[in-house]
Amino acid sequence: MKTPRYAIPVSDTQSALWGLVRPLPLCILAVAAFLIFYELGQRPLWQDEAETSRLAQTVLTDGVPRAFDGKNLISQEEAREYNPDDGHVWRWSPWIQIYMSAAGIACFGENAAGDRFFFALAGLLSVAATYLLVLRFFRNPAWAALSAGLLTLTVPFLLFCRQGRYYSMGTLLTLAAIYAFFSDWRHKNGPLLGMALSMGLLFHANYLLFLSFVPSALACAILLYHERLDIKRLALLMIATMAMVIPGLFMYRLGSQSGMFDIILVPENLMIYFADLIMFMIPLPVLAVLAWRWRRFFVFLERPTDPAERFVLFCALLTVMSLLLLALVPQRFHRYIVHLYPLCAILLAWAGMRLWRWSRPSGLVFLLLIALTNWLHLYPLERTKLINRPWQNDFRMLTSPNFPLKLYLTELFSGYPDVNANIIAFFKEHARPGDTILAEYGDLPLQFYTGLRVLGGLQGPPAPEEKPEWVLIRRSVRVNRDRLLFPARAFVHTLDLERDYERLELPWPDEDFGNRADPYYHAFIPMEPPRLPLTIYRKKAGG
Structure with a gap:
């Protein structure tokens, strides 16, 4: 033919x-x-990755992804992703990535590489x-x-x-x-x-x-x-x-x-x-x-x-x-x-x-x-x-006329002071079992790595009676889909931080996301001073 x-x-x-x-x-x-x-x-999971890995942890215990594990809520859409009446089964994003993450954790442990x-x-x-x-x-x-x-x-x-x-x-x-x-x-x-x-x-x-x-x-x-x-x-x-x-x-x-x-x-x-x-x-x-x-x-x-x-x-x-x-x-x-x-x-x-x-x-x-x-x-x-x-002169990022592979290899071989790594290290050293952290952002990496009770982030409004032992303030002000202030920041405004908490300024910059891959956001080389520090509030004794 x-x-x-x-x-x-x-x-x-x-x-x-x-x-x-x-x-x-x-x-x-x-x-x-x-x-x-x-x-x-090398760099810890950032917020979106941690969402998947936290759901993967519930897969390993329950067989299906659930948005609540008995201690912490897994949500970045103000509770739109689940229905409490059916056991908090995850019904927002597809499940393949969750089961891939669960397989990696089961084979190689609860860490970023696995x-x-x-x-x-x-x-x-x-x-x-x-x-x-x-x-x-x-x-x-x-x-x-x-x-x-x-x-x-x-x-x-x-x-x-x-x-x-x-x-x-x-x-x-x-x-x-x-x-x-x-x-x-x-x-x-x-x-x-x-x-x-x-x-x-x-x-x-x-x-x-x-x-x-x-x-x-x-x-x-x-x-x-x-x-x-x-x-x-x-x-x-x-x-x-x-x-x-x-x-x-x-x-x-x-x-x-x-x-x-x-x-x-x-x-x-x-x-x-x-x-x-x-x-x-x-x-x-x-x-x-x-x-x-x-x-x-x-x-x-x-x-x-x-x-x-x-x-x-x-x-x-x-x-x-x-x-x-x-x-x-x-x-x-x-x-x-x-x-x-x-x-x-x-x-x-x-x-x-x-x-x-x-x-x-x-x-x-x-x-x-x-x-x-x-x-x-x-x-x-x-x-x-x-x-x-506007980023064309930022030599740390792909949006500048730099050599992309050089930037990439620099990060691989020199490492990067990841904001989530610094936050996680701080709370692992200073928080006690049973403590509650209110995090304006980055709540899910903290859940994955510390095992502590973590509120805030994009979960939705905390209960009015909550009095967390720690409050993690982030420099970026985030609004939800309705262009309203996210409830975690709004809740912080209800706390008397000056009276009840001790302010700690950590010697690390408060970057927005950590290891986010989007080329508009990923920095390969650390920023130089001046830079805004991470700010954490620790509850005073008797506060």
Whole structure:
């Protein structure tokens, strides 16, 4: 039978796996393993990670995640995540990350490295899957290695792989779904089942990833690979996928969360997501050149004849459409687009190889700029005044024109005075068993590491009669979804701190989050004086 004009040349998966054990991909995986796993537990869990790990602790005792363990409440949404009438079962975010955390803690102990282990492993497997995806369907070891290599050197991706949250698992499941789609899913049940399983599990990893990725992938498939679609098999795929998804709609109470939609936020969300895209993922000049190159597709839907280029267009369209759908969600965070980093790495690797064929010096310079600097991402924005970057002179962060890998390695080898580490160390030394801490923020890391009773944070209002032995004041004033002061800060205002408490200023800076991975917030090098100190109030004897 004659090969269709737009067919992708395929080999078998076993051959692709054997290709992974060659020296170059093995070296890439070794570098990726080092960058992801080295000092994995160096910095303690921050607030969001600690939420997952605290729920994981309840899984290990009760079998299901619960928001109350008899002493402490686990909540960052003012008690929206559970119903006391059904035993505080967690019904807000999906459970895969919770069970991954529980498995890590069960295998390696109640520590940050144990909690993060299986998430880090999923990140490493994502690098391998990126290599396999390109090698399997395009038989181009150089492109495969370059894609995996660029992903390995992408610092924001590495940061998220070292977090005990769904980010790396969502990335791996996304790659698995794409891999299954380009397999012979129309005639073989294995790829069909693999695609349904990947997308169903993606929902249970994070339903926002599912709701943005699946419609985008379907639209891109219709536009670029409609000859690979079969209505009957597609219907079967949808049935199998929804069989996994529909129970989750009720389990996670998505209907109650839909009320947070706010159309007024959509334009701002779009701006922020596309700023993230060009600042950290695909530089604006690259997007502009590719948009011009593919102008006939955008005007006449004329698909590229080269299978590799058509797949790169698929990656670009899938990325952009996902951002458009995510803009409909009220909360916008960089973590919702981490699963798109491999697609961006594949695109940049292809662009670099095309440029190399045209001019080797130009291709080499482009690839070095992309792999080792963020200059191509940031300088064009500065010159064109498209984005005002107030952090551009902060050499500690990725938002400055620094060397990302240098910053990353500096943190790995030199460590970082993490704000949560300092708070935890203080209370481990000075608090007594049975003490209660009121923390304006960072309550969940304190619960995980100290075992003390910890109130406040984003849990909701403490009982009026509470008289905590310790009060942890944070410099940032936080408001809830209704733009009201969080109850923990409001409760502190009801206490007579001057009369009943002793003020302690600790010799450490009061940073906002600790080991948060978002590139807008993650600092790799400690700040220099002047800096606001951590402030803690200790209850006076008889107070």
